[in-house]
Amino acid sequence: xxxxxxxRDVARRAGVAPSTVSRTLTGTSYVxxxxxxxxxxxxxxxxxxxxxxxxxxxxSVAALARFPSAWFFAEAIAxxxxxxxxxxxxxxxxxxxxPAARAALPDERWGLAGLIVVASSFTAAERAELERLEVxxxxxxxxxxxxxxxxxxxxxxAATAVRHLIALGHREIGLLSFDPDDTAGQGVTDARRAxxxxxxxxxxxxxxxxxxxxxxxxxxxxxxxxxxxxxxxxLPTALFAMSDEMALGAxxxxxxxxxxxxxxxSVVGFDDQAVAEYADLTTIAQPAREQGxxxxxxxxxxxxxxxxxxxxxxxxxxxxxxxxxxxxxx
Amino acid sequence: xxxxxxxRDVARRAGVAPSTVSRTLTGTSYVxxxxxxxxxxxxxxxxxxxxxxxxxxxxSVAALARFPSAWFFAEAIAxxxxxxxxxxxxxxxxxxxxPAARAALPDERWGLAGLIVVASSFTAAERAELERLEVxxxxxxxxxxxxxxxxxxxxxxAATAVRHLIALGHREIGLLSFDPDDTAGQGVTDARRAxxxxxxxxxxxxxxxxxxxxxxxxxxxxxxxxxxxxxxxxLPTALFAMSDEMALGAxxxxxxxxxxxxxxxSVVGFDDQAVAEYADLTTIAQPAREQGxxxxxxxxxxxxxxxxxxxxxxxxxxxxxxxxxxxxxx
Numbered sequence: 001x002x003x004x005x006x007x008r009d010v011a012r013r014a015g016v017a018p019s020t021v022s023r024t025l026t027g028t029s030y031v032x033x034x035x036x037x038x039x040x041x042x043x044x045x046x047x048x049x050x051x052x053x054x055x056x057x058x059x060s061v062a063a064l065a066r067f068p069s070a071w072f073f074a075e076a077i078a079x080x081x082x083x084x085x086x087x088x089x090x091x092x093x094x095x096x097x098x099p100a101a102r103a104a105l106p107d108e109r110w111g112l113a114g115l116i117v118v119a120s121s122f123t124a125a126e127r128a129e130l131e132r133l134e135v136x137x138x139x140x141x142x143x144x145x146x147x148x149x150x151x152x153x154x155x156x157x158a159a160t161a162v163r164h165l166i167a168l169g170h171r172e173i174g175l176l177s178f179d180p181d182d183t184a185g186q187g188v189t190d191a192r193r194a195x196x197x198x199x200x201x202x203x204x205x206x207x208x209x210x211x212x213x214x215x216x217x218x219x220x221x222x223x224x225x226x227x228x229x230x231x232x233x234x235l236p237t238a239l240f241a242m243s244d245e246m247a248l249g250a251x252x253x254x255x256x257x258x259x260x261x262x263x264x265x266s267v268v269g270f271d272d273q274a275v276a277e278y279a280d281l282t283t284i285a286q287p288a289r290e291q292g293x294x295x296x297x298x299x300x301x302x303x304x305x306x307x308x309x310x311x312x313x314x315x316x317x318x319x320x321x322x323x324x325x326x327x328x329x330x
Numbered sequence: 331x332x333x334x335x336x337x338r339d340v341a342r343r344a345g346v347a348p349s350t351v352s353r354t355l356t357g358t359s360y361v362x363x364x365x366x367x368x369x370x371x372x373x374x375x376x377x378x379x380x381x382x383x384x385x386x387x388x389x390s391v392a393a394l395a396r397f398p399s400a401w402f403f404a405e406a407i408a409x410x411x412x413x414x415x416x417x418x419x420x421x422x423x424x425x426x427x428x429p430a431a432r433a434a435l436p437d438e439r440w441g442l443a444g445l446i447v448v449a450s451s452f453t454a455a456e457r458a459e460l461e462r463l464e465v466x467x468x469x470x471x472x473x474x475x476x477x478x479x480x481x482x483x484x485x486x487x488a489a490t491a492v493r494h495l496i497a498l499g500h501r502e503i504g505l506l507s508f509d510p511d512d513t514a515g516q517g518v519t520d521a522r523r524a525x526x527x528x529x530x531x532x533x534x535x536x537x538x539x540x541x542x543x544x545x546x547x548x549x550x551x552x553x554x555x556x557x558x559x560x561x562x563x564x565l566p567t568a569l570f571a572m573s574d575e576m577a578l579g580a581x582x583x584x585x586x587x588x589x590x591x592x593x594x595x596s597v598v599g600f601d602d603q604a605v606a607e608y609a610d611l612t613t614i615a616q617p618a619r620e621q622g623x624x625x626x627x628x629x630x631x632x633x634x635x636x637x638x639x640x641x642x643x644x645x646x647x648x649x650x651x652x653x654x655x656x657x658x659x660x
Contacts, residue, residue: 019349057439060390060422070404070604077407078397081425090422090440092390095411109387110420219608248608274400275605278549278578 014042065118066097079292136302157316158195174211176241222249237327244269262325280322344372395448409622466632487646488525504541506571552579574599592655610652
């Protein structure tokens with residue numbers, strides 16, 4: 001040896017072109033992880049250091065996010081960004097709640113190191129398209145069979161909400177549901193509905209179709225759902241809404257219609273957004289920012305080469321406030 | 331000529347290495363704009379097209395964002411993302427509300443095409459650091475002298491809120507303020523306070539220091555501010571809060587303390603988040619998503635070479651709901 005190794009020496013030892021060595025060691029473009037590993041090992045073995053000292057461009061991870069509510073989106077994305085940034089990655093935001101973004105999913109040109117999926121479900125064809133990137137994937141509050149996921153047990157959370165109403169004496173419990181035909185959020189919608197039905201079934205109650213209203217996910221949807229119930233032949237005595245925003249919309253319509261809460265109607269939401277406390281809303285709390293942080297941590301583990309990353313379910317909990325009480329006795 | 335030009339011909343004409351031509355035309359890594367321009371011109375003049383047909387990696391823009399509220403952050407970022415994505419750019423999210431992110435601002439290695447600043451103010455030193463990137467900058471709801479900005483007239487919005495209270499007959503009007511020492515949001519805080527003081531001055535009223543309470547920006551801060559006022563010698567008859575979240579926190583504390591709204595105390599917020607409607611809160615509406623979209627459009631214009639991009643102020647408007655009324659007459 002004796003002489004200083006050159007980039008050509010490293011390239012020869014790693015079995016790649018010199019330009020690939022350069023691109024890898026300066027981080028100016030994406031190189032397959034196995035190739036990068038081989039080049040770094042060759043550089044280390046030869047004591048080649050010139051290029052290595054140049055700092056690298058951070059690699060990027062795409063956050064494929066949907067916007068189920070401003071609150072969930074902001075909290076989960078902030079959690080994802082904080083942990084990935086601390087791990088040395090850039091977060092590229094791609095809002096797949098927009099059909100145009102969904103029609104243009106990331107491809108090889110993006111040079112991504114990984115994907116993180118926020119509150120979104122994908123079709124098998126879409127997943128196959130993304131699988132072709134051959135990068136680690138972690139999921140927050142959505143589902144992707146076989147990929148590590150951080151979420152909550154939506155079924156258990158919904159069942160807890162309905163059991164709270166049953167324990168107060170309610171037998172006539174309606175559901176304000178997300179739109180079950182919205183495929184992007186389907187896993188969550190199905191699980192919360194299953195929890196609602198399971199809690200009713202435990203108590204020997206049935207879900208009456210006329211009390212299950214699926215109108216959307218936001219406050220206007222909650223308001224519309226209650227308008228529909230008010231125009232029906234008979235109101236239930238309690239409502240479980242799949243989101244705090246739907247619950248807030250429901251509360252407004254009930255207030256305007258002169259239906260006392262909780263005297264005549266109890267209402268439970270889901271999320272425990274900051275505003276739920278100020279609306280005195282009984283709800284199921286889920287930790288949105290922590291879900292983002294934990295999913296980003298799973299992705300970092302996968303990027304570091306961990307092969308078997310377990311999924312994580314974080315706890316939900318019932319927060320009892322002023323919108324639930326015993327049923328009205330006529 | 332006659333023969334088909336090769337990548338070496340393009341490299342020779344542009345005065346760069348063949349690998350640089352390849353990297354540029356395939357978009358696989360960052361190349362200085364002037365070099366890229368020279369290479370593209372050489373390729374066009376020679377009729378070289380092979381590499382050009384390969385699609386490029388999208389260029390990226392960093393969104394330097396702060397999190398003044400989940401609502402503003404989510405809406406503005408969604409607006410920024412939609413427009414930049416449609417324009418062919420990736421959005422890299424960098425949450426400068428986190429001190430660690432603020433200490434590690436983007437540098438040349440990021441290979442950015444532009445910057446978009448969301449709800450954040452920077453020190454002169456920070457701006458100088460970012461100016462070294464020599465890329466276009468657009469600003470949403472913050473300030474950066476000399477750069478195009480989309481925002482609202484915070485001073486006018488605040489003055490409108492206070493004039494509404496004065497028109498109802500109020501003479502004793504308190505202010506629930508953001509923290510004026512929080513440099514990241516200083517421009518907004520100063521402007522809203524100036525609007526509050528200007529509207530009082532027009533009516534021959536003075537801002538009484540004991541009625542100006544600066545506690546933060548969120549609902550708990552609003553609650554704390556009202557607790558402080560309640561422990562003082564004398565309550566004003568109306569409050570202007572710099573955000574809906576502060577107003578909601580204030581309303582909860584007033585409700586718990588048995589202070590009737592608007593009978594004994596009127597409250598005006600600022601933002602018109604979705605939840606304001608459901609809390610029946612009188613407020614100043616600002617279009618958060620549109621601000622993000624418009625700022626992204628300004629950045630696209632700058633990226634396309636437009637030299638003089640004018641700043642844009644979008645309108646705010648007073649939305650009167652149930653939390654304001656005439657003052658209590660003892």
